[in-house]
Amino acid sequence: MSSIFVITDSTAYLEQAYIDANPLKIVPLSVHFNGKVSKEGAPGSFDDFFGQLADSNSFPTTSQPSAGEFLEAYEQALSQDMEIIVLTISSGISGTYQSACTAAELSGASHRISVIDSQTTAGNLKALVQMAVTLAHENRPREEIVSFLEKQKYNSGIRLTVNTLDYLKKGGRLSNAGALIGNLFNIKPVLGLIDGTVQPVDKTRGKKKALEKMIASIPADASMIHVAHAMASTEAETLRRQVAEQFPDATVVLSELGPVIGAHLGPGAMGILYLWPVTD
CATH class of the missing domain: 3.30.1180.10 (Hypothetical Protein Tm841; Chain: A;domain 3)
Known part of the structure; x- marks a missing residue:
């Protein structure tokens, strides 16, 4: 069993079956649209949103997860004595990375948490997360996985x-x-x-x-x-x-x-x- 828990945000667009089968947690961003706030879901649930978007004069806005939401995910992994690797959507288009960093500081266990600004999103973020999960299953050290991801994200x-x-x-x-x-x-x-x-x-x-x-x-x-x-x-x-x-x-x-x-x-x-x- 892997001793590393991987956390990412909803813009990796990972399938639910993959999430359920691995030591992996999604911390979702939120969408504000037509007077409602909803957490971004998994692939397979998006067509309804885009159908409403096409028929609406309203424009949606989005918001990052709070530090508290990341902290809750960290505590779940830390309670199982696991180390944590966090991969987030690019900090240039969302404040999600900052929330993840703040939560690491609040956790009291920042030495067991690595937060990576992926500098990307969507399919590329998904691929980076899957690489992290694969390397974690191979029992590679956290520092080695993080070093690889920090190089791969620029390619x-x-x-x-x-x-x-x-x-x-x-x-x-x-x-x-x-x-x-x-x-x-x-x-x-x-x-x-x-x-x-x-x-x-x-x-x-x-x-x-x-x-x-x-x-x-x-x-x-x-x-x-x-x-x-x-x-x-x-x-x-x-x-x-x-x-x-x-x-x-x-x-x-x-x-x-x-x-x-x-x-x-x-x-x-x-x-x-x-x-x-x-x-x-």
Whole structure:
């Protein structure tokens, strides 16, 4: 049995069956929408949210877990005499990392807790968590696992695009005029997570060209690729097959973007998230 307990947040979008089968705990972010506050759930529960989002004039907001929620998760693991590795969504897009650090200080056992700012989210965070769990099952020391993860997190990339610019406008990432002109001329941005923050990296006419740009960003030695979507499974599966054909040596999987990430992009958003091996 592993002596290491892994904790992450809900934006890793791990399947419930995997969570239940491993020494793993999810501390969820919250979504505020249409006057209600709900904890972000697991994959398979997102389509209802995106359906409501498409029909609503309201724009959701999100909030990080409290330090108290992380502390509760820590106490559960510490009571079983386990060490803890925490992997969080990038600190550049959420305060979740700070909550996790504060909780470690409050626990009285910070020497048994390693908190890692993943500098990423979604499929890449999921992959890092799965690596941590695998290494923990191999009884690797916590320090060795943390050292590996701190290197691996920098060997990763994210590219995203959207169906409509409306949600970027509502979220304050685009002006009203910019959204109007962009939608009129079918301009699709390609967004990246650069140094832990969301930044525009390119723009194209039409979604097909945006997806081509996203594929072109994948390094030749990519080992794990997630094709992610917000309520666009058919389109995403077509893209996954295309990516798999171009990168036959990589593991290419389909995954979902949940409300916390997808709310800022809107229904129909697509992402390609990838990691390449650590070589030193």
